[in-house]
Amino acid sequence: xxxRRNSHELECDKCDALQCGVFSNIVGDDLASISTCKVxxxxxxxxxxxFQGNPPYGLYCISDGTVKVSxxxxxxxxxxxxxxKGGDLIGHRSLFTExxxxxxxxxxxxxxxxxxxxxxxxxAVETKPAIxxxxxxxxxxxxxxxEKKVASLFQKNVRERLAELLLCLKESYGKKGEDGSWxxxxxxxxxxxASMIGVANETLIRFMTEFKDEEIITQKGKTxxxxxxxxxxxxxxxxx
Amino acid sequence: MRSLQxxxxxxxxxxxxxxxxxxxLFKKDAYLYYEHQIPHSGIILLEGELITYRRKKEIDRxxxxxxxxHQEIIQxxxxxxxxxxxxxxxxxxxxxxxxxxxxxxxxxxxx
Numbered sequence: 001x002x003x004r005r006n007s008h009e010l011e012c013d014k015c016d017a018l019q020c021g022v023f024s025n026i027v028g029d030d031l032a033s034i035s036t037c038k039v040x041x042x043x044x045x046x047x048x049x050x051f052q053g054n055p056p057y058g059l060y061c062i063s064d065g066t067v068k069v070s071x072x073x074x075x076x077x078x079x080x081x082x083x084x085k086g087g088d089l090i091g092h093r094s095l096f097t098e099x100x101x102x103x104x105x106x107x108x109x110x111x112x113x114x115x116x117x118x119x120x121x122x123x124a125v126e127t128k129p130a131i132x133x134x135x136x137x138x139x140x141x142x143x144x145x146x147e148k149k150v151a152s153l154f155q156k157n158v159r160e161r162l163a164e165l166l167l168c169l170k171e172s173y174g175k176k177g178e179d180g181s182w183x184x185x186x187x188x189x190x191x192x193x194a195s196m197i198g199v200a201n202e203t204l205i206r207f208m209t210e211f212k213d214e215e216i217i218t219q220k221g222k223t224x225x226x227x228x229x230x231x232x233x234x235x236x237x238x239x240x
Numbered sequence: 241m242r243s244l245q246x247x248x249x250x251x252x253x254x255x256x257x258x259x260x261x262x263x264x265l266f267k268k269d270a271y272l273y274y275e276h277q278i279p280h281s282g283i284i285l286l287e288g289e290l291i292t293y294r295r296k297k298e299i300d301r302x303x304x305x306x307x308x309x310h311q312e313i314i315q316x317x318x319x320x321x322x323x324x325x326x327x328x329x330x331x332x333x334x335x336x337x338x339x340x341x342x343x344x345x346x347x348x349x350x351x
Binding site: 057100 | 266267269274276277278280281313316335337340
């Protein structure tokens, strides 16, 4: 999705991500109040929304584009903990715990992102139950996803984790081609993909080659195409 | 070249302002906003340094007492400069909600 040219003027009720986002059940004056208090900006690829270790003073709602949320370890290695797309909130957890950011958020592509300040959010949570419920819902889903990821890291082998990651990317960023294959519309480096499933680059390359040899996926440059989704689902062992 | 919309607070005024708002400590260097973005908040620098950039070139280093970003929020106009905060700096953020509510109060006195 191409970010709007004049992204600063985006109203919430005109946002393409409204229906799939956190504020999808917010209407009328409540939605208008978010529109008037938010600041919308275009973040170019590589620009950072916030840094690990710095204090939060609002939260971010993604209108379109993709943002990676990553942690830097003591060894300087980056691990992607989450990918966020249109409709997602980021920075909310640190805002509500009133702690410093525990991760860094960076635009993976040109992205239109709205910032909603802390004062407005806290007041909205107190006075508008619909907004409070939406945020609680989002936090709960985030917790579920995090638990699932932790379980996956401990219980699944590398092949299963890679298959699960590719399916997840296909669900979030996939475009079906005429030949029935799915083009994964987000380009990640090998290091980024390896960090998402907790393996070394060499291990990722080995398993990606295996998947290509078995004609489950193919790759043109940095773009990955899922050819055999059924086999990928089998490999991912989704229903363990 | 559009100039940076900069205000400045004297130390005696900063003392009073500190009592009214939360102080944020930035532990890491970070861009608060980039060129052609509207700032999220007005920023009052209490300690440390803010560096302004234009086309990736450093333009100025702002000292404590500097107040930036508020004009762009009021006028809903993107900044001509990127602003980076140095690690160890302390700031007060005057967010859009606060700016809007203070402007509403002022309008009552004008009408």
